[in-house]
Amino acid sequence: QALARLDEEISRCRACPRLVAWREEVAAVKRAAFRDEDYWGRPVPGFGEPDARILILGLAPAAHGGNRTGRIFTGDRSGDVLFSALHRAGLANQAESVSVDDGLRLHDVRIAASVRCAPPDNKPTPAERDTCAPWLLREVSLIKPTLRVVVALGAFAWAAYWPLLSSGYGVKPPKPRPSFGHGAVWRSPTAPTLIGSYHVSQQNTFTGRLTPGMLDEIFALAKTEVKT
Ligand code: DU
Ligand code: SF4
Secondary structure (H helix, E strand, C coil), rough: CCCHHHHHHHHHCCCCCHHHHHHHHHHHCCCCCHHHCCCCCCCCCCEEEECCCCCEEEECCCCCCCCHHCCCCCCCCHHHHHHHHHHHCCCCCCCCCCCCCCCCEEEEEEEECCCCCCCHCCCCCCHHHHHHHHHHHHHHHHHCCCEEEEEEEEEHHHHHHHHHHHHHHHCCCCCCCCCCCEEEEEEECCCCCEEEECCCCCHHHHCCCHHHHHHHHHHHHHHHHHHC
């Protein structure tokens, strides 16, 4: 099927030299706790349903999370927070996401990263986001018939929505761009609604900037929005 072919194509991309070097170095050196595992060490494709109405857009794979397991938000603390929330919202069959064969199934949700290779310090550059944007565009073009809502985790993903809006939907992004915030919403009559959420990284969850309740509100909003 088309998405599987796209995933395969993405996983061979080497367009960003800095990220190719980092993802492979991390995969070779490994973290001590995962010494006996084979790291994926490649671009991490999207995960979830081909007929999803909700697309969750993250930042980039975690070095020892998605870059290790080969599935986005899988095997890291960010993912624990995200999938617990999806499970509470009825959008995932389980709260745990540890490996590609853990039985996790999403309902009505697809998850992708704005940049598909693990970046140093979890910090991809806007240039790398632009380089990776065509993959997002192609993924969205395949789920376009059902897609209604994009949940942007963090300001970086929020910014990745606008080029998608213009090239994927032929809608001119508003000027100035609506600002990112937790619970910020932007609607278009002809493109998926954009919802902003603080990112599920430990920086936000450990400090209490993002609580489970705040994440529940985001997915409740997304579920309401797909029906309107
Ligand atoms: O702390 P951690 O769960 O290992 O995640 C590290 C880092 O990666 C965190 O800042 C979030 C980020 N991240 C992301 O932005 N998108 C993903 O899909 C997975 C992790
Ligand atoms: Fe390719 Fe995206 Fe990885 Fe860059 S970040 S190498 S464009 S998959």
